[in-house]
Amino acid sequence: MDGLLVFGKTGQVAQELARVAPDANFAGRDQADLTDPAACAALIRERKPRAVINAAAYTAVDKAESDADTARLVNADAPAAMAAACAKLGIPFVHISTDYVFDGSGDQPRAEDAATGPIGVYGQTKLDGETAIAATGAQAAIMRTSWVFSAHGNNFVKTMRRLGAERDRLTIVADQIGGPTAAADIARAALSMAEAMTADPAKRGVYHFAGGPDVSWADFAREIFAQSGLSPEVADIPSSDYPTPAKRPLNSRLDCTAITKDFGIARPDWRVSLQDVLKELSA
Numbered sequence: 001m002d003g004l005l006v007f008g009k010t011g012q013v014a015q016e017l018a019r020v021a022p023d024a025n026f027a028g029r030d031q032a033d034l035t036d037p038a039a040c041a042a043l044i045r046e047r048k049p050r051a052v053i054n055a056a057a058y059t060a061v062d063k064a065e066s067d068a069d070t071a072r073l074v075n076a077d078a079p080a081a082m083a084a085a086c087a088k089l090g091i092p093f094v095h096i097s098t099d100y101v102f103d104g105s106g107d108q109p110r111a112e113d114a115a116t117g118p119i120g121v122y123g124q125t126k127l128d129g130e131t132a133i134a135a136t137g138a139q140a141a142i143m144r145t146s147w148v149f150s151a152h153g154n155n156f157v158k159t160m161r162r163l164g165a166e167r168d169r170l171t172i173v174a175d176q177i178g179g180p181t182a183a184a185d186i187a188r189a190a191l192s193m194a195e196a197m198t199a200d201p202a203k204r205g206v207y208h209f210a211g212g213p214d215v216s217w218a219d220f221a222r223e224i225f226a227q228s229g230l231s232p233e234v235a236d237i238p239s240s241d242y243p244t245p246a247k248r249p250l251n252s253r254l255d256c257t258a259i260t261k262d263f264g265i266a267r268p269d270w271r272v273s274l275q276d277v278l279k280e281l282s283a
Contacts, residue, residue, distance in 0.1 A: 003050030004194060007032060007040065007082065012150040013055040016187035025049065034058075034074040037081035044085035051092045051194040054079055055187075057126070061100070062245040064122040075125035080132030085139035092197035092204075094190050099146040099210070100177060101127040104249025107177070109214070111255040112144075112206045120246040124177030130206065141193050142206045143186070143259075146252045147220075149270075150183035151280040160221045161281065164230035173217035174236035178252025179210030189265050196263055203262065209255035211270030223271060227278055272282060 004021055008014030009028030018026060021149060025047060032043045034056055044052060058074035081097050086093040100123030101116045118124040133140050149157040163170055189209050197203045215223075218236045225232060239248060256267040 005044065005047050005049035005052045006278055007034070007052070007054045008056035010153075011055055011057070012148055012153050012155065012183035013186050013190070015152045016184045016210050017053065017152060017191065018185050021191055034078040035070060037073065037078040040078050041081040041085040044082060044089065048089060049091065051094070051198050052082060052086055053094045053190050053194055054082055055096055055190070057096065058122070061122045063118065064125065065120060065245045066126070068121045071121055071125045071165040072128065075122070076128035076132055079129040080136065081135040083133040083138040083140050086140070087136045091139070093133070093138050093140040094197070095129070095133055095140060095142050096186065096190065097130055097142050097144045098123065098126050098143060099252040099254055100249060101130065101144065102251075104251045106251050107253075108251075109127055109255040111207070111209055112258055114136070119249065122246060139197060139201055139204045141204055143190060143193065144206065144208050144254060145181050145186055146178045146210045146254060147180040148183050148186065149180055149274070149277060151277050152183070156220065157224055157274065157277055158215070158281070160224045160228070161228055161278070164225045164228060164232050165275070167232055169233040169235060170221065171237045171241070172218040172221045173234045173239050173242055174216045174262060175238045176248055176250050176252065177214050177216050179212055179214050179254060180220050180270040180274070181211040182268065182277060183271060185211065185268040185273055185278065189259070192265055193263055205262070207259040207262070208256045208257055208268070209259050209265065210254045210256060211273060212256075212267045214253045223274065227274055
């Protein structure tokens with residue numbers, strides 16, 4: 001997409017966006033530090049792009065518990081400044097958010113209008129970002145996603161592939177359920193949304209996008225091992241056996257029907273996307 005400005009360069013989604021939108025302008029920390037919201041807004045005013053995708057975020061969930069100020073700057077204040085700049089220019093803004101805006105209770109998929117209730121700093125700052133973006137009046141689409149994986153950076157697939165080759169037995173959390181989502185699928189969806197929003201100014205709102213079918217971390221690991229030709233024993237454990245500084249939502253299921261209805265974007269099968277990622281890692 002010509003005239004697209006992407007915030008983020010080294011993250012999983014940003015790297016995949018570089019593949020599907022090679023002509024886009026990618027702003028890394030050297031061009032726009034997300035701890036400086038004014039600089040982010042200034043870059044948009046200077047470049048005057050046709051659309052903006054924010055693929056950058058403070059995603060260190062545990063670290064955020066002791067670094068709330070930075071997390072808030074990056075996840076709430078910077079996106080708000082970006083959205084305000086987009087509103088003034090009358091251009092679409094696509095922002096990537098998270099299932100962590102919910103409290104993780106229950107066992108049903110959450111629709112976009114379900115009650116939010118973050119249980120940690122990361123989720124709260126992402127929710128604050130959503131609220132601040134909406135308040136700008138920008139033509140914004142917020143895409144909540146979950147359990148991101150790719151051949152880049154640090155993620156569950158790469159960790160399991162490494163540990164599965166090193167150990168005969170692994171204990172993995174089985175009471176957290178969600179939809180693993182390939183960064184490549186998120187990138188294609190975000191690009192598709194930006195293009196549709198450029199063509200139709202009425203398109204905006206909050207949307208859910210996650211891979212299917214929903215699965216536990218333990219069963220996700222089993223599929224990673226099966227596709228990788230690894231065979232460690234996987235023992236299911238509850239989250240209480242694996243304490244972390246930040247609590248994780250037990251229910252990360254997302255109802256993804258709205259994005260299909262409004263944008264024609266189907267929920268991807270993460271098992272198929274996993275094949276592509278493992279192929280790339282093997283190469």
